[in-house]
Amino acid sequence: MIVRPRHHWFRLLFVWYGSVLPQIFGRLTLIFTVSLLSVLCSNWWLQHFPDSALSIPPFTLMGVALAIFLGFRNSASYERFWEARRQWGILLIETRGLVSKLLSSLPGEAHAALHERTTRALSAFVYALKHQLRDTDATADLKRWLTPEMQAEVVGKRFPTQLILLDISRTLVAERQAGRLADMEWLAMSRNLDRLGEASGACERIANTPIPYTYWVLMNRTVVIYCLLLPIGITTTLGWLTPLIATFVAYTFLALEMVGEQLEEPFGTEANDLALDAICHTIECATCELAGLPALGEAPVVRDYVLT
Structure with missing residues (x-):
């Protein structure tokens, strides 16, 4: 996620870090070069092939259609991004709710060990889900928050998040069977666990169901070919202004395509992905503060205006 202060509109024109310019700079350079060659060769081309000169109207129609196409694609990408953020908001709400109910239902120092075990397990749950969605190794984080017994059951498994929820559920069932939790209290906590499972499942659905590859190839191919042909079509009208205008139009289309590409995979580590x-870390701090425990994780650091 990009973290930058609000700048004046004039300063925004020169922002480099936090924009998509580094990713598309090579393609913009190629289009600028093609524009220069188009201007230099336009007179020779018109002398030898006067009937094959391109003009602006066809590119205007193509540009409008392409802009609409990109708009639909970016809307679909942002819908995935927002749905992912909504599910992580649910995780925050439900983990705090579960810890609050546990502390109010089983108060006192006699249950301090249970409070700590459950709170740490919830922290391990969200970190394990992050690693699962990013396809990274969660072993170090799981060993930090889980007891040795839980580590033996969870570390190395394909779906550690569900095993952690299962362990918490078993612990709460044991408290209910021992008569320390009333049925209504246990049902309320069980609903929190169910919602945590639903939210994690929704995140898995988003991560495992990307926008079809063919659709991505079509978008990339159409945008690049249009931007490469555009200088040829506007050279006869704009002359030496062609490199400037063609590069700016190409920047608009290529930047929109790149933003949509980053948003469609919201769980990665790119600039526009979810942090x-x-x-x-926020979920861990929120639950640990309720339970009166210190947070074990380190707060992430913003690097080059990007928070992961």
Whole structure:
């Protein structure tokens, strides 16, 4: 996630870090070069092939259609991004709710060990989900928050998040069977666990169901070919202004395509992806503060205006 202060509109024109310019700079350079060659060769081309000169109207129609196409694609990408952020908001709400109910239902120092075990397990749950969505190794984080017994059951498994929820559920069932939790209290906590499972499942659905690859190839191919042909079509009208205008139009289309590409995979570590490290740390701090425990995780650091 990009973290930058609000700048004056004039300063925004020169922002480099936090924009998509580094990712598309090579393609913009190629289009600028093609524009220069188009201007230099336009007179020779018109002398030898006067009937094959391109003009602006066809590119205007193509540009409008392409802009609409990109708009639909970016809307679909942002819908995935927002749905992912909503699910992580649910994780924050439900983990705090579960810890609050546990502390109010079983108060006192006699249950301090249970409070700590459950709170740490919830922190391990969100960090394990982050690693699962990013396809990274969660072993170090799981060993930090889980007891040795839980580590033996969870570490190395494909779906550690569900095993952690299962362990918490078993612990609460044991408290209910021992008569320390009333049925209504246990049902309320069980609903929190169910919602945590639903939210994690929704995140898995988003991560495992990307926008079809063919759709991505079509978008990339159409945008690049249009931007490469555009200088040829506007050279006869704009002359030496062609490199400037063609590069600016190409920047608009290529930047929109790049933003949509980053948003469609919201769980990664690119500039416009969700800051899962920061969200996990927030959830841990929120639950530990309720339970009166110190947070074990380190707050993520903003690097080059990007928070992961």
